[in-house]
Structure formats: C-alpha cells, structure tokens
Amino acid sequence: MINFDNSATSFPKPAAVKKAVITAMDRYGGNPGRSGHMISLETAKAVYAARTTAADFFDAEPDHVVFTQNCTHALNMAIKGVASDGCHIIVSSLEHNSAVRPVHALSKQGKCTYSIAEVSADEEVTVNNFRRLITPQTRIIICTIGSNVTGQILPIEKIAKLCQEYGICFIADGAQACGVIPVSLSQGINILCTAGHKALYGPSGTGLLVTDGKFGICPIMEGGTGSESMLLDQPSFLPDSLESGTINTAGAIALGTGIKFVKKLGIEKIYAHESRLCEKFISSIRTLNNVIVYRHEKVKKYLPVVSFNIEGLFAEETAAKLSDAGFALRGGLHCSGLAHTTIGTVPNGTVRFSPSVFNNENEVASLVSTIKRIALSQK
Numbered sequence: 015m016i017n018f019d020n021s022a023t024s025f026p027k028p029a030a031v032k033k034a035v036i037t038a039m040d041r042y043g044g045n046p047g048r049s050g051h052m053i054s055l056e057t058a059k060a061v062y063a064a065r066t067t068a069a070d071f072f073d074a075e076p077d078h079v080v081f082t083q084n085c086t087h088a089l090n091m092a093i094k095g096v097a098s099d100g101c102h103i104i105v106s107s108l109e110h111n112s113a114v115r116p117v118h119a120l121s122k123q124g125k126c127t128y129s130i131a132e133v134s135a136d137e138e139v140t141v142n143n144f145r146r147l148i149t150p151q152t153r154i155i156i157c158t159i160g161s162n163v164t165g166q167i168l169p170i171e172k173i174a175k176l177c178q179e180y181g182i183c184f185i186a187d188g189a190q191a192c193g194v195i196p197v198s199l200s201q202g203i204n205i206l207c208t209a210g211h212k213a214l215y216g217p218s219g220t221g222l223l224v225t226d227g228k229f230g231i232c233p234i235m236e237g238g239t240g241s242e243s244m245l246l247d248q249p250s251f252l253p254d255s256l257e258s259g260t261i262n263t264a265g266a267i268a269l270g271t272g273i274k275f276v277k278k279l280g281i282e283k284i285y286a287h288e289s290r291l292c293e294k295f296i297s298s299i300r301t302l303n304n305v306i307v308y309r310h311e312k313v314k315k316y317l318p319v320v321s322f323n324i325e326g327l328f329a330e331e332t333a334a335k336l337s338d339a340g341f342a343l344r345g346g347l348h349c350s351g352l353a354h355t356t357i358g359t360v361p362n363g364t365v366r367f368s369p370s371v372f373n374n375e376n377e378v379a380s381l382v383s384t385i386k387r388i389a390l391s392q393k
Contacts, residue, residue: 016377017342021162021190021319021368023211023218027272031215034271038264045260047240057263064270065253071273072206073198074224080256081266082221085189086112088207091223091256092185093117093156095231096205101153103128104144106168107356108161111349113187117156127151133161133356135312137169145176154183159191163353163364164308165292165319167195174202183229190317193276194285199226213284213370214276216269219262231256284371288318291369291378296320298382302389308357308364321357321364324385326392329363336365339384343367 017025044054046061062076069076082088093116097103103117107130120126129147134140144155155177160167170186177184186203193213199206203226210220225231236248237258249255276284299305304325309316324332333345347354347363354360369378 015337015340015342016373016381018367018369018373018377018381019342019344020370020373021212021348021366022344023209024213024215024370026372027217028215028275030275031217031268031272034268035217035264038267042263042267045240046263048238048260060267061261061263064266064273067270067273068222068224071277072192072222072224073200074226077252078225078227080223080225080253081261081269082207082223083219083262084211084221085187085207085209086221088221088223089113089156089185089187090116091234092205092207092225092231093154094120094234095256096154096183096185096229097126098153099125100151101126102149102151103154103156104131104147104152105156105352106130106140106144106158107132108158108163108166108168108353109156109350110158110162110187110189110353111351112189113156113158113185114352126153130352133166133168135166135310137172137314141169141172141176144173148176148180148182152180152182154185156185156187158187158189159197160195160317160319161350161353162190162319163348163350163366164321164357165190165317166310166313167191167315167317170203171201177204178202190319193273194281194288194317196281199224204229205231210265210269210272214269215272217265220265220269222269223256225252227252233258279371285318287371288369288373289316291373291375292316292318292320292367294375294378295367295382298379299385299389302386304392305385305389308359318369320367321359322367323359323362323364324389324392327388329359329365332365332388335388336381336384341381341384 042057044057046058066076131144185205188208192208206224210216211218239254308321329345345365
C-alpha cells in the first residue's frame with residue numbers, strides 16, 4: 015500500500031523514530047519522577063529532553079509542555095480546564111469533532127453556550143465573523159490552524175489579536191499544521207493542542223498541550239504525579255497538574271525524536287515538497303470533467319491536504335476502489351461534520367489525499383492514473 019492518508023497518521027515513520035522507541039524499551043524502562051534509582055532518573059532525563067525539544071520547537075517553557083495521548087486528549091483538557099460555568103465559547107465552522115464535541119457536551123450539561131463562526135475564503139470576513147459573535151461572557155475561542163478536510167489555513171495571528179483585544183483564551187488545534195507550517199506560541203496562541211503521530215512523525219498514542227501560562231487550566235483528572243504526594247489536592251504547577259499517572263514514556267521520547275527529524279529536514283522544505291505533490295495531483299485530476307476538487311481560488315494558502323470526489327460514486331466507494339488498487343486514502347466525513355457542512359459535502363463527504371515527506375511524484379502519478387481509470391468508468 016502507498017499511504018496518502020497521512021492526515022490521519024503519518025506512515026511510514028522516520029528510521030530514527032523507530033530506533034528511539036526500541037531504545038526507550040531497552041534502556042528507559044523506569045517510571046520518570048517516581049523513584050530515586052538510576053533507571054528512573056535516566057528515564058526522567060530522557061523524557062525531559064523530549065519536553066525541551068517540543069518547547070524549543072513551539073517557543074514555550076519546558077514545564078509548560080504537557081504530554082497527552084493525542085490531540086483530542088489535549089483539546090479536552092484545554093477546553094474543559096479553561097471553561098467556567100456560564101461562559102460562552104466560539105468555534106470555527108471548520109472544527110474537528112475533537113474540539114466541537116467537548117464544547118457541545120459542556121453546553122448540554124448547562125455549563126456553557128457556544129457559537130459557530132463561519133470561515134470564509136476572505137480572511138477579514140472570517141475574523142469579523144468571530145468578532146461579531148463575542149459577548150461579555152465569551153471566555154474561549156477555539157480554532158483549527160488548518161482544516162483536516164480541505165487544508166484551508168485560517169488567519170491564526172489575526173484571530174489571536176482579536177482574542178488579546180477582548181482578553182479571551184485562544185486555543186488552537188494544530189493537529190494538521192504542526193510539522194508542516196511554522197506554528198508557535200509567539201503567534202499569540204495561548205494553548206496549542208496537537209497530535210504527535212501526524213506531521214511530527216511520533217508514534218500513535220502521543221500528543222501535546224503547550225501553554226503560555228496566561229490562562230489557568232483546571233485538571234479534568236487527578237492522580238499520582240510523583241510530586242506533593244502527602245497532599246490530597248492535585249499539584250497546582252505544570253506539567254504535574256495535567257500529567258496524572260505514568261505517561262507514555264517511550265512515545266514521548268520518540269516524539270521528541272520525530273520533532274528533531276522535522277526540524278533537521280526543515281519546515282519550509284517539508285511544506286514545499288508536500289505542496290508540490292498536491293499541486294501535481296490537483297492539476298492532473300482537474301482535467302477530468304466528473305472529478306470535483308474542493309479548493310477555493312480566493313484562499314491564498316492551503317496545507318498539503320486535498321479533498322475530491324468522483325461524480326456518481328460515494329466517497330467511501332472511491333476510497334475502497336483506490337484501496338483495492340493499492341492506495342490508502344480516507345473517504346467520508348473525516349470526523350468533521352461542521353467542515354463538511356461548510357463546504358456542502360454532507361452526507362457523502364469527500365475522499366482525502368494527504369501526502370508526507372516520504373511520498374514522491376511517481377507515486378502521485380500512479381494514483382492519478384488509477385483515479386482517471388475509475389472516473390472514466392463512471393461516464
């Protein structure tokens with residue numbers, strides 16, 4: 015199989031990441047921060063090194079980097095940890111369910127209300143759509159940095175300035191963007207949530223919550239942290255307050271290696287390579303009359319993600335035919351009902367093409383040939 019479903023999880027992983035997992039299993043078998051013996055201490059050093067790597071990458075303090083299970087876990091911690099009773103939350107119309115569902119759950123419990131800001135091809139219109147929804151009770155704005163369905167990049171810095179103007183906590187979902195385009199707390203993001211297993215090339219079961227510390231995050235779970243063990247209250251300092259129980263030690267260490275891989279290769283080089291593959295893909299399939307590509311000519315910049323459909327086929331049918339031919343692409347709604355509602359592809363969804371640094375032009379050409387064959391058979 016040739017994997018073009020890297021927006022779900024990157025595969026293959028860099029050799030250095032695979033080696034880091036094995037090394038962690040062989041060498042770093044202690045429980046970090048739980049004991050004073052050498053195995054625990056060496057493991058703690060390795061985990062802290064990975065924490066520092068992530069902090070440097072996102073312009074944060076090491077203690078403000080929290081290891082999570084995935085981006086969904088990080089978003090739940092951020093949203094539920096910052097939200098207060100009676101608050102108002104704004105989300106974008108391109109949000110993934112990992113952001114929308116926690117907010118909707120809070121609203122069903124009567125703890126908050128929320129509004130959806132429509133994302134436009136025009137950045138200023140998008141920002142104004144957020145602005146007009148702000149009320150005196152607005153506590154949080156949640157925004158994906160880039161859509162996992164269309165790849166549209168949102169005006170993050172402009173939205174961040176809006177949040178600063180009103181004293182609102184800005185939570186950014188970087189699952190699709192981190193590792194592909196520059197993302198930093200210096201852009202005005204208060205809490206960045208991201209996946210470790212996508213474009214940061216870490217193992218599955220890894221994610222990050224990175225905060226600037228300006229907004230307190232109440233823990234949504236309590237437990238052992240290896241610190242202040244005589245107190246029944248959860249520690250109030252980061253990262254301990256949000257890291258109850260033993261973390262995925264091998265995953266955290268390997269994630270640090272994945273970030274180093276991205277940094278060494280270079281964000282600009284990664285984006286250029288993957289975008290070039292997308293441009294080749296789009297220019298080839300757009301020649302087919304019965305293929306629809308969901309990109310707007312007024313949008314200035316996209317992540318290397320392309321959604322398309324073949325007329326006469328459900329998205330999942332197209333994906334199944336491509337799978338039979340040896341290509342992994344995802345068809346359906348991509349856990350993003352809001353985004354598909356926004357672009358008008360409910361209930362069918364789309365087929366999503368998302369390359370990685372390990373894909374090449376010959377693989378794209380082979381995929382295009384297969385799509386042409388399928389499309390022509392529908393005429």
